[in-house]
Amino acid sequence: MGEMEQLRKEAESLKDQITAARKAVADATLPDTVSSTAVVGRVQLKTRKTLRGHLAKIYAMHWATDAKLCVSASQDGKLIVWDTLTTNKVNAIPLKSSWVMTCAYAPSGNMVACGGLDNMCSIYNLKGKDGNVKVMRELAAHTGYLSCCRFLSDSEIITSSGDCTCLLWDIETGTQKTTFAGHLGDCMSLAVPGDFKTFVSGACDFTAKLWDIRDSNCTHTFSGHESDVNAIAFFPNGNAVITGSDDATCKLFDLRSDQELITYQDSSIMCGVTSIAPSLSGRLILAGYDDFNVNIWDSLKAERVGVLAGHDNRVSCIGVSTDGMACCTGSWDSFLPSFSFKGQDNVMRLCKQNKQQYL
């Protein structure tokens, strides 16, 4: 096994060189560089709308690109498309499997997708001829649960799975086009940047990976987290990635310096991060936690500048609309059907900025 030994030694040596190279460019820390930037000040968001209708835990939500519609998935076996302004349900789509964990809205607004413990990604056509929403495709190939999915267009979708891989599908033919393998643990979430040429995935192997969609290669691996990476998103400039983990921290990784820039943590926060989303400029990072709060971080100064504490259970998903106007959070609730808990059922809350209100 002399060859294996040699390869292992080579890998080790390369890793050392990479660490050294990263150290060499670490000539400053983010907080030092931004010390001259103006402070953001306390950010207070107020609940504007509450979307009621789900009867069990809400696991995921995703905004449509028009910044007014959104879709949510709940373990009551329904996918609901909401008009967030009126809080009306535009569509309530019954699912074959109630163990749904993710949902996505196509950029065109023509389709939604969802999946979960059925290991499949189901695509629904919202603009069918007779007005009924029907399953268009069932993408089956994963050998583990579907943790996340994101449309590239009406023709292609990327999925991440508990089988440790991500797949690129052609929706029309219902076939998988590319496999992205490399993670050593369940893939928990994925995010696609504005140019749709790459995507990032976070997994239970404590890392985040950047993939080139075209040639299926993993171009970057970011480590540093001490537990599962549950949530991941691109920084709006497309050159950095933010992650949320069970280790109670969020991190900012930069693609060009190939390393972690900063960690968002506080000794009083000891529960996992479930979801994460940047504000439009990236200056604010909103993160949902297991302790039912959403913490708002100043991304540059790594300070907490706000808290959304309106939920009665774990915040499972969070999304900022494409125009940056509103953020929507979804959460869990008790087991019993229609069990009221301080007057709130499984709710999704939309929060916008309110400068006038002070607590």
Add this chain to the structure above:
Amino acid sequence: MNLKNNVRLRHTENLLSSCFREIDENIEDIIMRIQDETEGVPVRTVKSFLSKIPSVVTGADIVQWLMKNLSIDDPAEAIHIGSLIAAQGYIFPISDHVLTLKDDGTFYRFQAPFFWPSNCWEPENTDYAIYLCKRTMQNKTRLELADYEAENLARLQRAFARKWEFIFMQAEAQVKIDRKKDKTERKILDSQERAFWDVHRPVPGCVNITEMDIRKCRRMKNPQKVKKSVYGVADETQSQSPVHAPAPRCRKDTKDDMEKEVSFLKTQLDRHCMKMSKVAETLMSYTEQYLDYDPFLTMPEPSNPWMSDDPTFWELEASKDPSQQRVRKWGFSLEEALKDPAGQEQFLRFLESEFSSENLRFWLAVQDLKRRPLQEVPDRAQEIWQEFLAEGAPSSINLDSHSYERTSQNLKDPGRYSFEDAQDHIYKLMKNDSYTRFLRSNAYQDLLLARKKLETDQGRRTSLEKFTRSVGKSLSGKRLTGLMQSS
């Protein structure tokens, strides 16, 4: 006690299932020790009115023991740790549904190992229904249902209307079994059972800490051993818990894997790493640039539709007549300009005036190609080749020979990314050349500075022409008024 766990435990009211997974073992070690006959707290039977309260210990005793045996100086910390233990259901107050630890004479009891959380309990609603039902069958004040429990029972009756007879029978059977037990033992078991349900069906206002993310369930300690039924009843309405599929097996690294890893590491090493200071600066300038456009930081004009219920902002954003703020954004990057339909149109018009619009049209065509259904791709790709790249193409674009060769090769087996190289090249060209001129152009500057639009659209006018026109206008105006006054 593990210091890391110690830090974790110092937390607020909301109890965390993630903690529960991590420190389970430690809690049970503590629980075993605290109940130990010689080293633990004194568990005794207390006389009360006409009856005896068996097997209890005071909250104060527990706090004392924790402080002494876990080397805790601060009683508040001991209370916190004790409360976490209580929240998991390992100890419980005999006269309350709320599972916290108090440092006083309140009586507590230890939970039976059968009900310990480490058995991976996921009790079903049918069991909860049986439990509530049987409590109503026994005529004991201590078993009377609390308001919220009565409410729950009513709800469950509605939910399980069709199988209520079955549930009722099960409850009766349980009552029969219970009656056979010793009175004192019965008291203890009843309280332990109630404490179990206090954990899994908590009092309103309390958090259900047992909820676990089903995605993480597989990596629980004993994934196969999930206990679902307290009373030996299976619930058919709930589908088979699919969470406990066997975890994927870990493969040993093969030579292939190692080679892949080495090659990946080499690419990483070769990649140019940007200095952190530079990266930090770019992040800073990006966020500053977009500060005015971030509704969470800057109030949008005329108002935030979510706050004012006035959709004017959205109407303005969508209008073909862009505001100055929108136009300013086009100057941030070519990407921003193209994202805005009005910006794209303006840029296209500008390119037309420079006779280089084929570049943008090519770029847009390729973007569209990438979104087309697969079966349309080959034909569309050929069309694009004919229009922009073939010999004598009507909208011939200027590609370097290398990209041209690559693209030509790709077209032999056309796919969505056949024009990727060409597209990248053309994009760079537009970005570095045309785009910068666009930003300096009159057309753009007029929009940016909200100058009055020219009446006709006959292309660019020279500044001299503009000057002469405006002077002429003002002169003729003066002449007219002069005429009028004199008459």
